[in-house]
Amino acid sequence: GDSVTQMEGPVTLSEEAFLTINCTYTATGYPSLFWYVQYPGEGLQLLLKATKADDKGSNKGFEATYRKETTSFHLEKGSVQVSDSAVYFCALTQPEGNYQLIWGAGTKLIIKP
Amino acid sequence: DTGVSQDPRHKITKRGQNVTFRCDPISEHNRLYWYRQTLGQGPEFLTYFQNEAQLEKSRLLSDRFSAERPKGSFSTLEIQRTEQGDSAMYLCASSGGHNNEQFFGPGTRLTVL
Numbered sequence: 293g294d295s296v297t298q299m300e301g302p303v304t305l306s307e308e309a310f311l312t313i314n315c316t317y318t319a320t321g322y323p324s325l326f327w328y329v330q331y332p333g334e335g336l337q338l339l340l341k342a343t344k345a346d347d348k349g350s351n352k353g354f355e356a357t358y359r360k361e362t363t364s365f366h367l368e369k370g371s372v373q374v375s376d377s378a379v380y381f382c383a384l385t386q387p388e389g390n391y392q393l394i395w396g397a398g399t400k401l402i403i404k405p
Numbered sequence: 406d407t408g409v410s411q412d413p414r415h416k417i418t419k420r421g422q423n424v425t426f427r428c429d430p431i432s433e434h435n436r437l438y439w440y441r442q443t444l445g446q447g448p449e450f451l452t453y454f455q456n457e458a459q460l461e462k463s464r465l466l467s468d469r470f471s472a473e474r475p476k477g478s479f480s481t482l483e484i485q486r487t488e489q490g491d492s493a494m495y496l497c498a499s500s501g502g503h504n505n506e507q508f509f510g511p512g513t514r515l516t517v518l
Contacts, residue, residue: 328509335510335511337509338506338507383447390461391500391505392438392450394450395447397445397446397447398447
């Protein structure tokens with residue numbers, strides 16, 4: 293079945309550092325890909341998405357490009373802030389059926405001032 | 406509309422008791438999902454409603470779990486004869502139209518003693 297694999301955390305960076313969180317997937321066809329973020333004490337929020345190959349999703353300075361050839365959707369940000377500290381989840385859904393989300397295990401990001 | 410709401414936010418119960426959680430989706434959304442998330446893991450799909458019809462149930466959902474969505478509005482998730490292994494965060498999400506983006510509630514954290 294479909295699956296998502298994320299790099300293990302925690303990832304600890306200093307403020308203004310460059311961020312990459314790796315995400316790869318296994319799926320049939322052409323799934324949609326998502327990054328969700330969970331801030332401490334809050335619910336899951338959609339950060340960005342991409343629905344077809346070579347699409348780039350972006351939001352709040354974060355970017356991720358849908359790479360069909362490498363089945364990847366890595367999350368990047370050029371300069372992280374302390375407020376970016378959260379757990380980041382990569383997920384996919386198939387374009388047909390019930391659209392249930394298949395999730396990675398999450399990557400905890402800690403940004404130190 | 407202020408988004409997806411869930412009630413209660415926290416529930417502590419003794420093993421063997423029954424518990425019921427409520428989810429109020431975004432009002433115009435016809436699709437509703439329940440997920441379960443344990444510490445350090447991504448959410449796992451439990452069940453899916455389209456309007457009032459429960460169209461899919463995960464194999465994770467044992468016979469002790471039942472979900473309803475009367476009239477296609479709010480949904481309830483009941484767990485009978487709770488076990489310690491049921492301790493988790495129970496998440497509700499909704500989506501609608503041709504957009505498969507799911508909006509999540511804050512979750513109900515269940516602790517079974």
